[in-house]
Amino acid sequence: MKFIFSSVITLVRVAVAMSASTVQAVPAPRSLEAGMKLMQARLKTISKQATDTAKNGESARLADEFAQITEATKALIPGEVDRLPASEREIRKDLYESMMDDSANLGLKLAEAFRINDNTKGRRSLKTSS
Numbered sequence: 024m025k026f027i028f029s030s031v032i033t034l035v036r037v038a039v040a041m042s043a044s045t046v047q048a049v050p051a052p053r054s055l056e057a058g059m060k061l062m063q064a065r066l067k068t069i070s071k072q073a074t075d076t077a078k079n080g081e082s083a084r085l086a087d088e089f090a091q092i093t094e095a096t097k098a099l100i101p102g103e104v105d106r107l108p109a110s111e112r113e114i115r116k117d118l119y120e121s122m123m124d125d126s127a128n129l130g131l132k133l134a135e136a137f138r139i140n141d142n143t144k145g146r147r148s149l150k151t152s153s
């Protein structure tokens with residue numbers, strides 16, 4: 024129940040972030056691995072420029088994209104989950120989804136920090152992700 028609730032909250036927050044941002048061309052991941060790569064690419068750029076306040080607008084946009092891609096990748100359940108005994112499948116799927124929710128929330132937190140030019144908060148959040 025708690026899991027369903029937090030998923031719904033994340034979904035609503037990502038939807039609000041999407042509608043609040045301007046032109047978006049976020050690629051839809053075709054596979055789990057592709058989604059993870061798209062996520063990683065954005066985090067890498069954000070990390071590289073996390074102290075550059077002139078790039079905060081771009082960092083915030085990339086963080087929103089990261090959250091959106093993470094939310095889309097959450098739907099791509101790892102194949103290994105399907106290969107588990109039926110009794111374990113649901114719990115592992117829930118775990119995967121809740122960890123992906125945590126990652127999407129990280130993206131939203133980063134976007135907010137860079138949008139209000141709080142680079143210290145942004146860098147602190149990045150540290151907790153690595």
Ligand code: HEM
Pocket residue numbers: 055056057059060062063066101118119120122123126152
């Ligand atoms: C900050 C967030 C994350 C980043 C940047 C990230 C990045 C990556 C990258 C780069 C790969 C390798 C993709 C490839 O080249 O094939 C990968 C694979 C994977 N990640 Fe993530 N990941 C993140 C969060 C998560 C979370 C929260 C989970 C699950 C709870 C997860 C589960 C997986 C799985 C299952 C694979 C596939 C491993 C395999 O079978 O090859 N990742 N991730």
